[in-house]
Amino acid sequence: MSNYVLLNNSAHKDLRVITTRSESYGDNVMHAMTFPIEFRDVQSSYPIFFCKDSESGQFYPAALFGLEQNQNLFLTEGGWDASYIPMMIKRHPFLIGYQTDPEHVGGKKPVVSIDMDNPRINDSEGEPLFSDNGEATDYLKESISMLEAIHHGHEHNKGFVETLLEHDLLEAFTLEVVLNDGSKNQLTGFYTIAEQKLHELEGDTFAMLNKRGYLQAIFMAVASHSRLRPLVEKRNALIL
């Protein structure tokens, strides 16, 4: 379970965060939310699909790391074996939360929280959060700017997904993977860009998608499908 509290430089001055990637720190996840702003980096390593949030049913784009629950095929003895790690993985143990903004009626302002039950947290190992005089370290500053990017990413995803749905550009997708030992894995609950619909779009719609910055994201998501084969090969390599 998680236990998020607001981060502050007195209560948390001695905290350190272990940045090693391993199953013991909860990195054995099958997929993670991603955002168009990082699609360029994500698509070079992972297939990008869309899935539904189980709490709200809302779609979001996700980077795929494995073929079944709790399987991350990029996780090795030596850590996470890829050139880019998506922001929603790297953000741990931090979370961006929202507080009522006293300056604006009904407004919310983003605040940084930390998960005190996250196994990465300790006071001897890893990256310190604050310097001796209580200032944020470079590690914390980077983490905060990443949280800000995630905050904007959430907003961007909302508009992106709404636009895709409005133009019927998402479709359900079932992936049958037959491994070298003959066993079958079926990936369900994922959605992808409806390429046929994409090719049938009118010029005006293309222009709109381009103007809003969605067109590039759409084609990068389509291109990312080529990362499925290396993913399956990674899985096959695990067969003795």
Add this chain to the structure above:
Amino acid sequence: MTPDQKINSIVIVGGGTAGWLTAGIIAAEHSANGTAINDLVDVQITLVESPDVPTIGVGEGTWPSMKSTLQKMGISETDLIRECDASFKQGTLFNGWKTGGNDAYTHPFTPPHSYASTNLAPQWQKFRNEVAFADAVSSQNALMFQGLAPKQISTPEYAFNANYGYHLDAGKFAELLRKHCVDKLGITHLKANVIAINSSADGDIESLQTDTEGHIAGDLFVDCSGSKALLLGEHFEIPFCSRSQFLFNDTALASQVPYTNSDDPIASSTLSTAQTSGWIWDIGLPTRRGIGHVYSSAHTTEDRASEELLAYIKATVSAEAASTTSIRKVAFNPGHRAKFWHKNCVAVGMSAGFIEPLEASALVLVELSAAMIAEQLPANRQVMDLVAKRFNTKFLYRWDRIIDFLKLHYILSQRQDSDYWKDNIAASSIPESLSELIDLWRWQSPWHRDTGHIDEMFPSASFQYVLYGMGFETQSSTTVRRSDREADSAAAGLFRENAERTQKLLASMPTNRELIDKITTYGLQKI
């Protein structure tokens, strides 16, 4: 009309759920949007509604068929839930029907597990004292008893984990249909009172004379004017066939009761609780419950029926709700017209007939009638008589089957606590067709070939649920059957599969209230 007169213009009289559903179902099949292709023309649909007659706004239950009906019309399920105060219904939960005590059983919408190939009823008979039939063969029974939803927020519109229909506010439903029919399906909506009916020489209706919209001419007239049956009854004088000799209930006391707390559970089944001379319906909408007592006026008084209704509200809601609720009385004659389609006029809804809402047959009959009109829409006046004849045969058959199925609930009861229950098992009150089936089912359980038609309203599965839910016993076969042997070896596995699926659903389905709240906040996805 001349025999070769084309049927291009349909006029619907009445703007309740029957009128708008009929309009929408016909328009979903026959473009009325002015999108003429080559020399083909659109069917014109006009709905004329009296501005003075209020629609009846009680809560209503639908069948699962409403999902595809609405989907075909292009209505979003999210809009339905948000705008019609609608919730999910997975069937009916019957209380006190067997003995008048604390007995309860369900008639779920999902047929028994593997019903297409295997009849589990004879296999279940061996365990009849250990497990309820619906629980052994269906995972929906447990969902219904626990008030869980039939799907999750991530399940697309109209898709499901367990089949469902709706509970909804009929007034709001008619309004949603009206908006959709007028804005999206190109239906002309006129508000006027029909003051006279103009006939042609051959007796067909030529036009309706109205107070504010002049003459409205048409090729086919659909009577959705409610129980007064303005066209089929008042104008054509098609006789009414009372069926009160079989089904005694002829009066309803209806009330609307708010929840004590706004987050109280919403039942995911219609609750039907037997009384001394009738039964009480309890329909959970998101904002209120619709509770009513339908009874036989020959067996009890209005005061007595009202007392029982208030006692129920007091016991299941609160004493305060019982003391503040207002009750509306609706009297009806159970039965239907001798025919439904006469000349160029067809009746749909209460103008065709009405019977107690024990299995929520009212709206589904509207859907089936409108679907047949849409599918079989006569090309010209000449062929209309043939279509009318077939329509009448089909729907008279359907009324008879509804009466059989409703009556089944009464004749299986062990209740002897009033003349009502005693009279209900008198041989003279049981249709012969039903008596025959009961004799048959003493020796063999209901199965696919028992029913006469492929599009039967109540399939054999429904009969299984009610028979075995009420404790009916079918003798086991005394000869060896190959199919039994096969079922015997498959049964253990199927019962186990059903139990596993039940556990999975119980662990993953939200409550009906939780799902409705989420749909209000997020909406359902279309894919």
